[in-house]
Amino acid sequence: MLPESHVAEHFANIQVQRQAARLGMWTFLATEILLFGGLFAAYAEYRSLFHEAFLLGARHLDAIMAAVETVVLITGSFAVVMALYYAKSSRAGMARLCLLAAAATGFVFLALHGVEYFHHFKEGALPGKYYSFAELRVTGISLFFALYFLMTGLHSLHVLVGAGVLVWLARRALSGEFSGQHYHPVELGGLYWHLVDLIWIFLFPLLYLV
Amino acid sequence: MVDASTEAEHGDLSPARYAVIYVCLLILTVATYSLSRLSLGTWSLVIALVIAITKSSLVVLFFMQLWQHRGSVRLALATALIWLLLLTFFVVADVRTRFPLTNPTANPVLDGPVWSPGSPEEPSRQTSTP
Numbered sequence: 001m002l003p004e005s006h007v008a009e010h011f012a013n014i015q016v017q018r019q020a021a022r023l024g025m026w027t028f029l030a031t032e033i034l035l036f037g038g039l040f041a042a043y044a045e046y047r048s049l050f051h052e053a054f055l056l057g058a059r060h061l062d063a064i065m066a067a068v069e070t071v072v073l074i075t076g077s078f079a080v081v082m083a084l085y086y087a088k089s090s091r092a093g094m095a096r097l098c099l100l101a102a103a104a105t106g107f108v109f110l111a112l113h114g115v116e117y118f119h120h121f122k123e124g125a126l127p128g129k130y131y132s133f134a135e136l137r138v139t140g141i142s143l144f145f146a147l148y149f150l151m152t153g154l155h156s157l158h159v160l161v162g163a164g165v166l167v168w169l170a171r172r173a174l175s176g177e178f179s180g181q182h183y184h185p186v187e188l189g190g191l192y193w194h195l196v197d198l199i200w201i202f203l204f205p206l207l208y209l210v
Numbered sequence: 211m212v213d214a215s216t217e218a219e220h221g222d223l224s225p226a227r228y229a230v231i232y233v234c235l236l237i238l239t240v241a242t243y244s245l246s247r248l249s250l251g252t253w254s255l256v257i258a259l260v261i262a263i264t265k266s267s268l269v270v271l272f273f274m275q276l277w278q279h280r281g282s283v284r285l286a287l288a289t290a291l292i293w294l295l296l297l298t299f300f301v302v303a304d305v306r307t308r309f310p311l312t313n314p315t316a317n318p319v320l321d322g323p324v325w326s327p328g329s330p331e332e333p334s335r336q337t338s339t340p
Contacts, residue, residue, distance in 0.1 A: 019282075026283040030290035037294040041301045048302055049315050067243045071236060078232040081273050085225060139315070187275075194274045201265045204239075205258035209246035 006182040018184050025188045029195050032158075036199050039151050043206060046147065050140025057144035058208055060125070060136055062116060066208040069112050070200065073159075076105030077197040080166070080190040087178035087186040095178060095186065099170035102193060106163030113156055120145070148207055155203060158196045165189045223272060231272050238265050 011017035047054045083098035124132035127146035169189045172178070178186055223231075242261040246254055271277045276284055305313060 022279065023282050023286065026286040030286045033287075033290040034293060037290070037297055040294065041298045044298050044302045045305050049305055049313060063243065063246070067239060070239045074232065074235045074239065077235075077269065077273055078228065081228050082225060085222070085228070088222070191274055194269055197273075198266050198269055201269065202262050205242055205246065205262050209242065210255045210258045 014181060018187075021184045021188060022191075025191050029191060032195055036151070036154065039147065039154065040202070040206075043147050043151070046140065046143050050138075050143060053138045053140035054144050055210075056136060056138055057141055057148070058210060061148070061208045062119070063208045065112060065116055066204050069109050070204050072105050072109045072112070073197045073200050076102040076109075077194050079105065080193045083169075083173075084183065084186050084190050087173060087183045088180050090176070090179045092173055092176040092178065096170045096173040099166050099173055099186070103163045103166035103170065106159045106166065106193075106196075109159055110156055110163075113152065117149075120149075151203055151207065155196070155199055158199070162189075162193045162196045165192060222275075222278070228272070231268055235265055235268060238268075 007014050007017055011020065079098045079102035083095050083102065086092075086095035086098060120126065124130075124134075125136070125145050126132070126142075127149050128142055131142035131145060133141075166189060169186055172185065238261050242258055242265075245257050245261075248254075250257065270287070276287065
């Protein structure tokens with residue numbers, strides 16, 4: 001029989017509750033997509049206006065570093081998927097390990113991004129009126145860096161929150177609370193983490209490659 | 211009542227299948243990086259976007275399990291994507307079809323601290339000379 005404590009009073013059964021939680025999370029993720037969507041639209045607008053600046057800007061950014069960051073985030077996503085798998089099979093130790101591994105990839109990503117930001121601060125490739133990088137002078141380049149810092153900055157903030165959520169889930173997993181019946185906290189936290197990965201899958205080529 | 215074990219396993223992929231998708235994502239990452247190093251002009255943006263859409267579809271369908279969760283959750287994602295497409299399309303259509311002087315490219319003070327009149331890198335701006 002179900003561990004009834006996991007089902008709130010107003011839900012008929014755990015499947016209904018799980019579906020409600022899932023839909024709630026996806027609705028939230030839809031608003032997240034639109035939050036980033038505004039920035040993607042701004043990117044499209046300024047890229048079409050300042051084509052040359054965006055090409056030169058992308059060439060200046062460290063694409064190898066970004067490719068490594070992509071691999072790190074994808075690895076994190078894979079770890080989260082495995083965490084959900086182990087949570088559903090009630091293997092608390094493995095679930096916890098995978099969640100911590102995924103959170104670790106988030107912190108590695110942030111550290112790598114910190115290195116990138118450090119280089120840009122040092123050379124003066126900053127947004128808007130703070131732009132002072134003498135080697136790259138072309139109209140619109142400060143807009144490219146404004147978008148670069150806004151998009152990657154907002155994304156990094158999400159990585160930080162996501163990694164925090166994963167650590168919190170790892171703590172809960174240790175108590176053996178998750179099982180084939182009760183796993184939706186891991187599923188929802190995982191969905192958030194995949195969204196962070198998803199956004200980066202688009203940021204990587206748009207900012208660093210093309 | 212659905213049995214606990216079958217209910218949890220229903221529609222889930224095995225760890226091996228997840229690993230296959232993970233490897234596919236890594237291969238596509240290497241592919242998008244390598245292809246971007248070739249000079250393909252306008253095609254590079256198209257190729258990069260096609261690969262990004264392929265990668266994100268793998269993540270959404272299998273890692274985020276939309277392959278098995280049909281109905282309302284798919285609707286939530288589809289709604290967001292349609293709004294995003296509408297927003298981007300009309301914003302770009304607007305700036306591409308305007309009278310040139312109303313675009314910020316026609317504004318010489320836009321990059322005040324950076325822009326220098328004698329700079330060889332200065333792009334052509336026939337539309338503006340106020």
